Structures are given as structure tokens and as C-alpha cells.
Amino acid sequence: MKKLLLILITIFITTNVYADHYKKKIDIKNFSPKQHCSPKKSLLVPAAKVFPGGEFIKFNSYSGFDQRAVIVGAHKKNPIEITSYLLMPKGSGKVPIVIWAHASGGADAYIFSEFINSGQKKLLDLGIGVMFIDNFCSRGVTSTWRDQSKATIASAAIDTMMAYKVLKNHPRSNGKIGLTGHSRGGTNALMVSDVKFTSLFLEGKNGFDAIIGEAAECRMAGLFLEPELTTNTKMLYVHGSIDNLTLAKPCAEYVKKIKAKPGQVKIDIKEGWHHDWHGGFKPKKVKAMTMHTCPAFRVDNEGNATGPIVDLGLKKYKLFPSQAEWIKATEDEPKKTMKLVFKMFKKEKCLKRGVTIGGMHGDEYLPQFINFFKENLL
Numbered sequence: 596m597k598k599l600l601l602i603l604i605t606i607f608i609t610t611n612v613y614a615d616h617y618k619k620k621i622d623i624k625n626f627s628p629k630q631h632c633s634p635k636k637s638l639l640v641p642a643a644k645v646f647p648g649g650e651f652i653k654f655n656s657y658s659g660f661d662q663r664a665v666i667v668g669a670h671k672k673n674p675i676e677i678t679s680y681l682l683m684p685k686g687s688g689k690v691p692i693v694i695w696a697h698a699s700g701g702a703d704a705y706i707f708s709e710f711i712n713s714g715q716k717k718l719l720d721l722g723i724g725v726m727f728i729d730n731f732c733s734r735g736v737t738s739t740w741r742d743q744s745k746a747t748i749a750s751a752a753i754d755t756m757m758a759y760k761v762l763k764n765h766p767r768s769n770g771k772i773g774l775t776g777h778s779r780g781g782t783n784a785l786m787v788s789d790v791k792f793t794s795l796f797l798e799g800k801n802g803f804d805a806i807i808g809e810a811a812e813c814r815m816a817g818l819f820l821e822p823e824l825t826t827n828t829k830m831l832y833v834h835g836s837i838d839n840l841t842l843a844k845p846c847a848e849y850v851k852k853i854k855a856k857p858g859q860v861k862i863d864i865k866e867g868w869h870h871d872w873h874g875g876f877k878p879k880k881v882k883a884m885t886m887h888t889c890p891a892f893r894v895d896n897e898g899n900a901t902g903p904i905v906d907l908g909l910k911k912y913k914l915f916p917s918q919a920e921w922i923k924a925t926e927d928e929p930k931k932t933m934k935l936v937f938k939m940f941k942k943e944k945c946l947k948r949g950v951t952i953g954g955m956h957g958d959e960y961l962p963q964f965i966n967f968f969k970e971n972l973l
Contacts, residue, residue, distance in 0.1 A: 628703045632732040637678035638702035639729050645706055646715070649682040652726075656757040658734065658750040660925035660932055661817040662786070663898025665795055669926035670753055675733050677754050680705075681765075682715060683724045689769035691804070691972035692724035692762050696755060696776030696783045698871075699740035699883070702729040710873035710957040717965050723773075723972055726762065730754050734930075739779070740883045744937035747929055748779060748816045752786040756796040759787075759803065771972050773805040775964075778841060778870065782816045784808035785832075785849070789818075790825045791896060800826040805971035807831045807964060810838055810870050813846040814891045821896060824855035829971045831861050833960075835868030840883055840950040845891075863963075865956070872954035873961075882948040889945035912939045 632638050643649055656677045659670030684690055695711065697704050705711055705727045715725040730751040731737060739745045755774065762768050776784050784806050786792055793802040802825030810833070824830065832850045834843040843864055850862045869878045890903040908914045908921065914935055915921040924932045940946050 626706075628701060628737050631703075632701070632737045634733055634735050637729045637732045638737075639678055639680040639705065639727060642702065642705040642727065643680055646682060646712075649680050652679045652681055652761060653677065654679065654757055654761045656750075656754045658747065658929055659753055660747055660929035661749050661898065661900070662792055662819070662894055663900075663922070664926055664929065665749065665753065665792065666898040667926070670749075672926060673929060677728065677730070677733055677757070679726050679728045679758055679761075681724060681726045681762075682719060683767055684719050684722045687767070689767055690722050690724050691771035691773065691968075692726055692765070692768055693718055693773035693775060693805075693968060693972070694726045694728060694755060694758055694762070696728060696751060696774065696780035697730065698776065698778035698780050699738060699743065701731050701736075701738040702727070708873075709875040710961065713957065713961060714964060717961070718968060721965070721969055721973065723968060724767070726758060728754055728758055740881075742937075743884050743886070744933050747933055748782050748786065748812075750929075751779065751783045752792065755783055755787050756793065760796065771804045773807075773968050773972050774803045775807040775809070775968075777809040777873075778811070781808040781811035781832075781841075782813070782818075785811050785813070785818060785822075786816065788822075788824055788828055788830055788853075790823050791819060793825050801828075802826075803828055805829050805968055807833065807967055809833045810835065810841050810872075811846050812841045813849045814842070815886050815889060817892050817894050817900070818849060819896065820893045820901060822849065822853040824853050824859055828855075829859060829967075830855075831863065831963075831967050833863045833865065835870060835872050835954070836864050836866045837868065837951075838870040840870040840885060840952060842887060865960075868956055869951050869954050871952040873957035874953040875955065875957055876953045877955065878951050878953040880949060880951050883950050883952070885947045885950060886940060886945060887947065889940050889943065907943065908936065908939060912942065914939060 657670040658673040664670050736745045785808050790800050834846050
């Protein structure tokens with residue numbers, strides 16, 4: 596993370612139009628995400644210094660191992676309070692709101708990402724609110740890009756659904772809710788677009804009105820084998836063709852499988868783009884964790900894990916005496932069980948490090964991003 600921040604900081608100080616604004620609000624040179632991130636402190640607090648005038652909203656959520664835990668209600672064994680920060684357009688009228696979910700780097704992206712900063716400003720100018728959520732700090736995690744076992748993806752999806760319910764009842768919400776996110780945030784978007792997941796929190800088959808998912812992890816996140824889009828949702832899915840952190844091909848295949856009405860889903864694979872293509876810096880190599888050769892983790896309609904990962908855990912490595920005990924462990928101690936599974940992957944030698952991230956495509960991509968929400972929320 597330090598290397599990534601140094602890259603970002605150098606670029607922001609020299610080229611970013613927001614640089615002077617940042618320097619006035621935050622001591623960038625000495626800024627340490629860990630100092631502002633703990634179970635009692637959120638990185639959204641320094642973010643609010645950069646973009647004042649918003650509203651902190653804390654809401655109740657839960658931590659869960661996977662989608663099956665949510666289906667059976669086991670996530671409710673692990674309650675947690677999550678911090679969000681809501682920015683609203685000027686005025687007092689009711690407006691649509693977009694939830695922005697962060698990636699593995701954590702909530703400091705809301706401070707340092709030129710694309711996020713430009714995007715939220717343009718959404719506000721259009722009359723669309725923006726909510727940032729910090730999925731990590733309350734769980735004692737600053738980032739997961741080095742170690743993806745630190746926090747489950749399902750937990751972020753639960754947070755997103757709980758935030759959705761909060762926004763539906765917000766006095767300035769007109770009831771139309773959008774969602775976007777990159778990498779982990781993109782996986783989050785795919786997970787909460789599925790009616791089998793969303794209907795566990797909401798009545799009926801409706802969900803988010805507009806979703807942009809970017810650069811998701813589609814092999815290892817425990818997505819449904821038979822995905823079905825919520826009835827009212829319009830989705831744009833975007834991935835870089837040469838992304839070697841989260842692979843484009845499995846996601847393209849997954850999104851094309853989503854059961855939906857004609858015109859509900861569009862997919863755009865950007866030729867020659869890396870992961871974090873709108874990072875605002877030239878592509879660089881970082882030692883981020885990948886799991887491209889680990890057995891794929893997908894679930895059936897009841898949320899049960901399928902395929903070789905089950906035999907690997909029970910027969911080869913004997914993590915638990917039976918599948919029933921494995922399931923119980925995921926329900927009672929999701930974080931501990933996730934660590935155990937990653938130890939198995941380590942023994943399997945399928946955890947690798949070394950990817951290329953970054954790109955200067957923010958200005959090129961931003962009109963497509965903004966126009967999607969304009970067309971589907973206004």
C-alpha cells in the first residue's frame with residue numbers, strides 16, 4: 596500500500612487539479628491510512644475534510660463468510676457497526692443516490708483517487724447524491740490487496756444491502772439507488788445484483804436501479820453458478836482486457852450467463868486496459884495477491900460451495916472432519932475460517948504475487964460512467 600500511495604501522491608502533487616485543495620486539507624506527505632483506520636476510527640473522517648458538507652451515517656450490519664451464510668441467516672451471529680459518508684446535491688429536493696464501494700486498497704481511495712473525486716463531483720452537479728462506505732476499518736482492516744483473507748467479500752455485500760435500506764428511508768432520497776465499485780467493489784456489485792441475494796434483504800425481486808461493476812473477481816468470490824439479475828436493474832459491467840489481477844475472461848463469461856431481460860445488461864471489455872485503469876498513474880508492478888490457479892469458488896442456488904474446492908478442503912487437507920462442521924465454522928467464526936482456507940491455498944501453492952495495475956484512462960472513461968447513471972437514475 597505504501598508503494599501505491601507514493602505513486603499516487605507523486606502524481607497528485609505534480610499533475611492533479613485537486614492537489615492544492617488536498618494539501619490545504621490533509622498533510623499528504625505524512626498521511627498514514629493505518630493511523631486513521633481502526634474498529635473505532637474510519638478513513639471516511641479524513642475524506643470528509645477533503646469534501647466537507649456531507650453527513651456521517653453509522654448503520655448496523657453483519658459479517659458473513661459467504662452467500663450461504665446469508666441465505667440461512669448465520670451472518671446475524673456477527674453484528675457490526677459500519678460508517679458511511681453521504682454527500683448530497685445543493686437544495687432540499689429528493690434525489691437519487693449512488694453508493695460507491697471501495698476496492699482492496701481500502702477507503703483511503705476516496706481521498707486519493709482523482710477518478711472518484713471527479714466522478715462524485717459530476718454526479719452531485721447532476722443532482723445525484725453519493726454515499727461512500729468503509730467496509731474495512733470497523734473490521735480492524737486497512738487494506739486486503741496483500742492478503743485477501745483479511746475480510747470476506749460477502750461482508751461488504753451485506754454492508755451494501757444494509758446501506759441500501761438506510762438510503763431508501765433517507766428524507767432526501769427519491770428511492771432510486773445506484774451502485775458502483777472497482778475490483779472488490781466490482782465483485783460486491785455483482786453479488787448484490789443477484790435476486791437470490793438481494794431478496795434476502797428486500798421484499799420482492801427489485802433491487803438497485805443502476806449498477807456499474809468494474810474489474811471484479813469472478814472465480815474466487817463465491818458467486819452463484821446461475822446468476823439472475825434483479826428485475827428493475829440496469830447494469831454496465833467493465834473490465835480491462837489485460838487485467839492480470841482480476842481476470843477479464845471469467846467475468847465476461849459470468850456476466851453473459853446472468854439471467855436478465857433484453858437490454859438490462861451491457862458488458863464492455865476495454866482493450867489494452869489494466870486493473871485500476873483510472874488510477875491516474877502509469878501502469879506499475881505491485882506485489883498484490885492473486886489466486887488464478889486456485890480451485891474456483893462458486894455456489895449453487897442454496898449457497899453451497901461446489902466443485903474441487905470442497906474435495907480439496909475435506910479430503911486432501913482435512914480442514915474439518917465433515918462438510919457440516921466446515922459449514923458450522925463458517926457461520927460461527929467467518930474470519931478465522933477464511934484464514935484457514937487461505938492457509939490451504941498457500942499449501943496448494945496457488946497464491947501468487949506480482950501484477951500490473953494503473954492507467955491514465957480516467958478522463959476517457961468518465962463520460963461513459965456519468966452518462967450511465969444520468970440515463971438510468973434521472
